[in-house]
Amino acid sequence: MIHRGRPATIDVPDLTLTEYVLGREPTDGDDRVALVDADRTERITYAELGADVAAVAGGLAALGVRPGDVVALISHNQPVYAVAVHGIVAAGAAVTPINPAFTAAEIAKVLRASGASVVIAAVPAAAAVAEAADAAGVAHRFALGEHPGFRPFAELRGCGLAAPRIEVDPATAVAALPFSSGTTGLPKGVRLTHRNLVANLEQNRVGWPVGADEVLPASLPFFHIYGFTIILNTGLAARATVVTLARFALDDYLRMLQEHRATRAFLAPPVVLQLATAPAVDDYDLSSVRLAVCGAAPLDVAVAERAEQRVGWPIRQGYGMTEASPGTHQVAEDEFATTPAGSVGRLLAGTDGRLVDPATGEDAAPGEPGELWVRGPQVMPGYLDDPGATAATLVDGWLRTGDIARVDDDGVFWIVDRLKELIKYKGYQVPPAELEALLLTHPDVLDAAVVGVPHAEGGEAPKAFVVAARPVGAEALMDWVAERVAPYKKVRAVEFVERIPKSPTGKILRRELR
CATH class of the missing domain: 3.40.50.980 (Rossmann fold)
Structure with a gap:
C-alpha cells in the first residue's frame, strides 16, 4: 500500500x-x-x-x-x-x-x-x-x-x-555533499542535487510557512542537514532573520530566544530534556516563541509534555534523513493541536511512503509496522562513488530508511524501532562500524563490537564490547579512542567479553549484546 x-x-x-x-x-x-x-x-x-x-x-x-x-x-x-x-x-x-x-x-x-x-x-x-x-x-x-x-x-x-x-542542470548537478552513515557502515558522501534541496524547501514550506518578519534561532549546526535546510536556507528563502549560536549552552540559548524575540524554535531531544528539567528556564521570557519542531532523533513523549508545560509552546516532531535533504514527514503548524504527541506527522507534499516487512520484502499487512520506504523529489540520486551502498539503499526509486514505522487510519506516522545500526548521541550519527574498526587497531584488542545504550544526557551513547588479547583497563581504552575521534563519538562504556556473537556470515549480532 x-x-x-x-x-x-x-x-x-x-x-x-x-x-x-x-x-x-x-x-x-x-x-x-x-x-x-x-x-x-x-x-x-x-x-x-x-x-x-x-x-x-x-x-x-x-x-x-x-x-x-x-x-x-x-x-x-x-x-x-x-x-x-x-x-x-x-x-x-x-x-x-x-x-x-x-x-x-x-x-x-x-x-x-x-x-x-x-x-x-x-x-x-x-x-x-x-x-x-x-x-x-x-x-x-x-x-x-x-x-x-x-x-x-x-x-x-x-x-x-x-x-x-x-x-548546470539543477536536476543532476550536486549542490551539497554531506557525509552520512546511511543505515549502516562508515560515512558516505550523500549527493544532494539543487533540485533535491529546492524541492525539500518547497515541501517544508507547505506545512511550516515562515514569514519575513520571523526570527529563527540557529543553535543546531549548519554542517548538519537539519540546520542546513530547515533553519539556514528556510530562513533565508523567507527573508527572515537567522540568529546564530556558535556553541550550545542552555543559558546562552535561552538568552538568544529572549533577546532576539525568536518566533519558533528548532530542537533536538537533549535540548528538550533540558527545557523540561533545568531551573534556568524559569529565568527567561520565552513568550515570543510560537512553536517548536524537534528532529534528529526520537523524542520521549513524557519529556516533551513536561517541556511544553515549562516553556508554554507546543513541541512536535518531524522526520527525515540526510539522504532525503532531509525532510520526509512533518506535523503541519495548523495540525499541532490535533496531531498526537509522539508521532512524526504526515508525509510531506509530493512524498510517497510504504511500510515493508523486512523479513519478506513485501508490503506489511494493514495496521502492522514495517520498514519505512519513501520516495519523492527530495531523495538523493545516490552515494558518492559507492554503487553498492546506493543499490542497497535505493530500491526501484524508493529510499529505505532503516527505521520501523506504523501509520494510523488518518495517515499519521510513528517511528517505533529501527533496523539500522546507527547510534544517535545528542542527534549526531555515530556509526558503530567506525568505532569497531578503530578499536581493532589497538594492540590489546582481539575483537570488538559497539552498540548504543541509553544515556541520560545524550539519549543514546556508544558502548564497546571487547575481547582483549591481554589485560587492559576500560578507562584507558576509552581515553585511547577519545584521542582519535570527535567528542560525540567517544565510547562511554566498555564491557570485556570472551567472544563477540556473530552470525554464520560474520555479521555482529548487536541485538544479543543489547
Missing part, C-alpha cells in the same frame, strides 16, 4: 539552490538583517549577503573552481557561514560541510573522499584543518578570520568580482 503526502504532487522550481534562496527577488538595497550572531558582534543584511555571495563566487571562479568541483566548509555557526555556502554554490561547486569538532584524521578522510580542491575553515578549527589539508593534498585554504598558512576569506568577499555565469 502506498501512502501519499498532501498534495500528492508539488511543483519544484527549476532553479539552483542559491537562485531559489537568494535570487527570486533582488537583494540590492535590502537592509533587513539576514543573519546576526547571538551576541550581535556580526550582522549581515540581505543586500550585503547578495553582494558578498556574488564576490565569493567570482573569487572562487578566478581560483579555478568550476561546476562539478567540491569545496569543503568547516565551521561552527556564524553569519559568514551563509556567505561561504552560497558563494560556493553560486560558483557551480558543491559544498561539503564538515563538523569542526572532527580530528585532523577525520577531516582528512572527508577531504579525500569528497575530492575537495578548496577548504574554508573557521579559525578554531584551522590547526586541525591545516594538518588534514596537508594529508589530503588540498592547497587552497581560506580562514574565516586570520590564521597562519590560510588566506583570509575576506579576500574573496572583497575581491569585487562578479559571480560567474554557470550552466
Whole structure:
C-alpha cells in the first residue's frame, strides 16, 4: 500500500539552490538583517549577503573552481557561514560541510573522499584543518578570520568580482555533499542535487510557512542537514532573520530566544530534556516563541509534555534523513493541536511512503509496522562513488530508511524501532562500524563490537564490547579512542567479553549484546 503526502504532487522550481534562496527577488538595497550572531558582534543584511555571495563566487571562479568541483566548509555557526555556502554554490561547486569538532584524521578522510580542491575553515578549527589539508593534498585554504598558512576569506568577499555565469542542470548537478552513515557502515558522501534541496524547501514550506518578519534561532549546526535546510536556507528563502549560536549552552540559548524575540524554535531531544528539567528556564521570557519542531532523533513523549508545560509552546516532531535533504514527514503548524504527541506527522507534499516487512520484502499487512520506504523529489540520486551502498539503499526509486514505522487510519506516522545500526548521541550519527574498526587497531584488542545504550544526557551513547588479547583497563581504552575521534563519538562504556556473537556470515549480532 502506498501512502501519499498532501498534495500528492508539488511543483519544484527549476532553479539552483542559491537562485531559489537568494535570487527570486533582488537583494540590492535590502537592509533587513539576514543573519546576526547571538551576541550581535556580526550582522549581515540581505543586500550585503547578495553582494558578498556574488564576490565569493567570482573569487572562487578566478581560483579555478568550476561546476562539478567540491569545496569543503568547516565551521561552527556564524553569519559568514551563509556567505561561504552560497558563494560556493553560486560558483557551480558543491559544498561539503564538515563538523569542526572532527580530528585532523577525520577531516582528512572527508577531504579525500569528497575530492575537495578548496577548504574554508573557521579559525578554531584551522590547526586541525591545516594538518588534514596537508594529508589530503588540498592547497587552497581560506580562514574565516586570520590564521597562519590560510588566506583570509575576506579576500574573496572583497575581491569585487562578479559571480560567474554557470550552466548546470539543477536536476543532476550536486549542490551539497554531506557525509552520512546511511543505515549502516562508515560515512558516505550523500549527493544532494539543487533540485533535491529546492524541492525539500518547497515541501517544508507547505506545512511550516515562515514569514519575513520571523526570527529563527540557529543553535543546531549548519554542517548538519537539519540546520542546513530547515533553519539556514528556510530562513533565508523567507527573508527572515537567522540568529546564530556558535556553541550550545542552555543559558546562552535561552538568552538568544529572549533577546532576539525568536518566533519558533528548532530542537533536538537533549535540548528538550533540558527545557523540561533545568531551573534556568524559569529565568527567561520565552513568550515570543510560537512553536517548536524537534528532529534528529526520537523524542520521549513524557519529556516533551513536561517541556511544553515549562516553556508554554507546543513541541512536535518531524522526520527525515540526510539522504532525503532531509525532510520526509512533518506535523503541519495548523495540525499541532490535533496531531498526537509522539508521532512524526504526515508525509510531506509530493512524498510517497510504504511500510515493508523486512523479513519478506513485501508490503506489511494493514495496521502492522514495517520498514519505512519513501520516495519523492527530495531523495538523493545516490552515494558518492559507492554503487553498492546506493543499490542497497535505493530500491526501484524508493529510499529505505532503516527505521520501523506504523501509520494510523488518518495517515499519521510513528517511528517505533529501527533496523539500522546507527547510534544517535545528542542527534549526531555515530556509526558503530567506525568505532569497531578503530578499536581493532589497538594492540590489546582481539575483537570488538559497539552498540548504543541509553544515556541520560545524550539519549543514546556508544558502548564497546571487547575481547582483549591481554589485560587492559576500560578507562584507558576509552581515553585511547577519545584521542582519535570527535567528542560525540567517544565510547562511554566498555564491557570485556570472551567472544563477540556473530552470525554464520560474520555479521555482529548487536541485538544479543543489547
